[in-house]
Amino acid sequence: AQTVTQSQPEMSVQEAETVTLSCTYDTSESDYYLFWYKQPPSRQMILVIRQEAYKQQNATENRFSVNFQKAAKSFSLKISDSQLGDAAMYFCAYRSPYSGSRLTFGEGTQLTVNP
């Protein structure tokens, strides 16, 4: 079974600065999908960014980008020019195209943005 680990329970960043959230995963599969979701206090999980394992190029969505290191099984999220609205819980998630369609989530990282 796949596992996802987020080793930073809490992180903080100053507004307008850059922060990187870490995620590692364990799998024996070669093809899979990785996601970062944001969960504000409203509870709604919002997709931030996704990465297909077969793509070597790191995904980017505006101020959000990932550093995908397949050999190291690492998938970190970089938030540039942090804004107060970025404050939330961030979850890394893994999805296999083979063993069902479930998402396997990490434990989450609580991000605080200081003005």
Add this chain to the structure above:
Amino acid sequence: GAGVSQTPSNKVTEKGKYVELRCDPISGHTALYWYRQSLGQGPEFLIYFQGTGAADDSGLPNDRFFAVRPEGSVSTLKIQRTERGDSAVYLCASSFGTSGETQYFGPGTRLLVL
């Protein structure tokens, strides 16, 4: 269009009671998922539907939990003889397909069993 909706937003019940949680997926999405999120943890998979049938129910913790999706759209998660340990946020998600498609989540139902 509208996103995934879940009702009720909050539910308080007593130990031993029966509860139903409802999920309305995004129109046209054939796949529907239920997850449970305990306090301070990431969501855990419960069950997923492809159309009307449960394609994978391996995440249901025991036989007190059951879910249906009779017409391939709305789904209901049913919990019998609730226990205090069932207290959690129950999240529903839907996707257009299943092969790598992004799952879109609803706001969840917070269940508190007293």
